[in-house]
């Protein structure tokens with residue numbers, strides 16, 4: 022609904038700008054979607070056409086919309102400029118006041134998943150392992166006092182035994198040479214990203230991300246007034262010619278990538294692309310943030326070298342237990358040169374946001390458990406089997422494509438042309454199939470993200486049947 026509230030002291034054109042930004046953030050207006058014509062908008066809002074023109078011109082100047090003579094105004098398909106929503110202080114972020122509300126589809130899915138009919142749906146939307154796949158460890162029962170006592174091993178970087186365990190694991194399995202004093206334990210990978218944004222970037226700074234990207238969906242960038250620029254992916258990973266163009270055009274301050282089993286496409290960046298990406302960023306003296314939340318979940322015999330191992334000084338490496346041990350652990354980490362780590366740790370102390378020692382003790386126990394390795398190997402095997410099952414089904418859908426998963430748990434099912442609309446996502450719900458729409462990741466190309474880890478072998482026939490039903494519906498809509 023187009024309704025603007027007049028507020029004392031705020032020019033009406035600014036309230037209109039705010040309304041449009043809100044609609045984009047709530048998913049009521051999608052990337053690439055056309056706005057009503059100026060005259061219609063003015064009538065709906067009960068203002069002069071010149072006021073609407075003023076608001077749209079300002080939004081175009083901020084990169085939120087694109088205006089073309091003769092073809093009207095449409096929402097920018099890149100990450101819309103967010104500088105208007107800039108935040109100046111971290112506590113405002115924590116107060117949630119600046120967070121954009123969830124879009125209608127997300128809210129509906131959450132309601133379904135909490136509701137009594139939840140079991141009737143196939144939930145391939147949730148970005149987590151199902152409980153039956155998460156490795157389980159028995160917990161040595163100490164006393165309450167034992168737990169509290171562990172606080173003495175905690176400093177501003179986190180619980181030392183956990184940092185030592187992560188350091189060992191990264192060295193043994195990922196040939197990453199990181200000392201415990203170069204590791205900061207965070208409350209999940211998202212807190213690591215948030216600290217990086219807060220400490221190393223300023224409002225209005227430009228960051229390059231992959232298109233599509235999970236980062237597009239995170240409110241932390243918009244809350245900080247960071248401008249995100251999306252760079253297309255090709256078969257090997259982020260397109261370097263396009264990245265160079267974006268770096269030069271927008272004076273990018275940081276490149277943020279997810280090379281292993283990217284969320285949402287599941288893509289694995291090739292070794293050559295990793296090397297060339299590091300080289301390109303070195304040329305522009307740009308830091309890379311490598312989000313490696315899926316590092317443990319590779320299906321091949323060994324993982325590819327991380328960007329961090331290729332360029333230890335210029336890569337900030339973010340990890341998490343969420344994708345392997347369950348999101349409730351909410352433990353992540355950041356590996357960076359010592360001065361950066363110190364700066365981030367200081368910033369966090371000021372914000373009073375240290376991580377409690379309790380989940381850290383538990384995470385250290387899991388990592389040091391003698392069965393950890395064997396359980397992770399088993400998890401990879403089971404994921405590989407589920408990926409193969411889902412891929413075999415998806416191969417039967419004509420005119421639909423996907424990248425064969427090489428790890429992680431996402432399969433990106435797409436068509437080469439066409440758009441995805443909220444109405445089509447409603448149809449997916451009607452088919453009792455919960456999947457993530459492309460527009461959640463910054464594009465409205467006709468594509469969906471499926472979490473294949475959540476399809477148990479005996480659910481494959483149901484998956485196939487419901488997908489066929491849905492794609493037939495979409496084919497019919499496409500022809501209308």
Ligand SMILES: Cc1ncc(COP(=O)(O)O)c(C=O)c1O
Pocket residue numbers: 148208209210211212235279284312314340341342343348351352353
């Ligand atoms: C690539 C990527 N990074 C980070 C996260 C967030 O991790 P955490 O739960 O540790 O904050 C996710 C979760 O979906 C993710 O997909």
